Amino acid sequence: MSNDNITFNNEIMYSDCPVCGGEKTLEVSNRTDNIPYFGDILETAVLCKNCGYQSSDSISLEQNDPVRFTLKIDSSKLNSRVAKSQTATVTIPDLGLKVEPGPKSQGYVSNVEGILNRFESAVVRAIKLEGDEITPDVRENALNIIDYLARIKMGELSTTLILEDPFGNSVIDDDDAEKELLTQEEADKLQTGFTTIDQSEME
Ligand SMILES: [Zn+2]
Numbered sequence: 001m002s003n004d005n006i007t008f009n010n011e012i013m014y015s016d017c018p019v020c021g022g023e024k025t026l027e028v029s030n031r032t033d034n035i036p037y038f039g040d041i042l043e044t045a046v047l048c049k050n051c052g053y054q055s056s057d058s059i060s061l062e063q064n065d066p067v068r069f070t071l072k073i074d075s076s077k078l079n080s081r082v083a084k085s086q087t088a089t090v091t092i093p094d095l096g097l098k099v100e101p102g103p104k105s106q107g108y109v110s111n112v113e114g115i116l117n118r119f120e121s122a123v124v125r126a127i128k129l130e131g132d133e134i135t136p137d138v139r140e141n142a143l144n145i146i147d148y149l150a151r152i153k154m155g156e157l158s159t160t161l162i163l164e165d166p167f168g169n170s171v172i173d174d175d176d177a178e179k180e181l182l183t184q185e186e187a188d189k190l191q192t193g194f195t196t197i198d199q200s201e202m203e
Pocket residue numbers: 017018019020021022025048049050051052053
């Protein structure tokens with residue numbers, strides 16, 4: 001047993017840079033880490049010594065049973081821990097809000113308030129994106145959502161928060177959260193954020 005839960009596994013490889021085309025100028029390093037709630041993850045970082053291009057990504061190495069956590073939330077739940085892996089889907093059905101994983105999804109550990117704030121920012125971004133083109137209906141709906149989220153935080157309203165993860169690396173850490181295992185069929189319907197290539201498109 002080791003009391004050090006971080007294992008460095010540094011292996012640097014060299015590859016061609018996709019940005020400047022430099023030959024073997026891209027340093028690719030991999031590192032495994034153990035993160036509370038997420039378990040073992042693999043972090044990959046690239047850095048081009050020629051043009052300075054850099055990027056990093058992390059993927060979970062753990063695969064657990066597909067799960068769904070459901071929690072009734074109000075202002076008393078704002079501090080409840082939420083760990084969302086990069087493969088998780090977060091939904092607030094009452095408000096028609098859903099965040100599905102995409103290729104750029106990141107895992108994070110936050111709390112219920114942090115999740116509500118992320119939804120609020122996403123709605124604000126959507127309004128800005130629409131700009132002058134926004135229809136009164138869309139605008140009113142968006143403002144209603146922002147108002148609802150604010151009233152949850154002020155203790156006036158409650159709603160249901162759902163976190164689903166086909167790889168089981170996410171959790172709502174609250175005694176009142178209901179945890180269910182998903183059937184394979186339900187898990188298959190969830191987006192994973194991984195790029196999938198349809199075989200028929202390649203033929
Ligand atoms: Zn480069």
